[in-house]
Amino acid sequence: MGRGLLSRLTAASVNDARPVNELESIVEHLRALLNTRQGESPSVPDFGVVDFTDLVHNFPEAIQTLQRCIRTTVLQYEPRLKNVVVQHVRDDEVLVLKFQITAQLQNKGGKSGGAVRFETHLRAGGLVSVR
Helix, strand or coil: CCCCHHHHHHHHHHCCCCCCCHHHHHHHHHHHHHCCECCCCCCCCCCCECCHHHCHHHCCHHHHHHHHHHHHHHHHHCCCEEEEEEEEECCCCCCEEEEEEEEEEECCCCCEEEEEEEEEEEECCCCEEEC
16 A cells, blocks of 8 residues: 555655655555545545445446546546556456556656556455556
């Protein structure tokens, strides 16, 4: 799960010389975002993704629902990414759904940066890993 504000402030004061790795920061934020279910945040009720267990009875149609939900959530809550595309990756691994997220980095000046790709694994129980 992502680091909270207090831990980031503490880490910054202890180790100011350590440069921020933008890509690692995005991966960490995507992990937190995709492992949060909508309704879990009292201050932002639509933060996160739908509860996957609610969709399990609608397979295989649920895969498209999950793709759309992941894309919408990333676009809304990860401003460092744009032109986000989410694709289901077929795999023989049982009880795991894999999605590939491709996007362009949004530079601080508002211009497009390089392309990035993340792989997500949704495991039984709803835990999402991001690489």
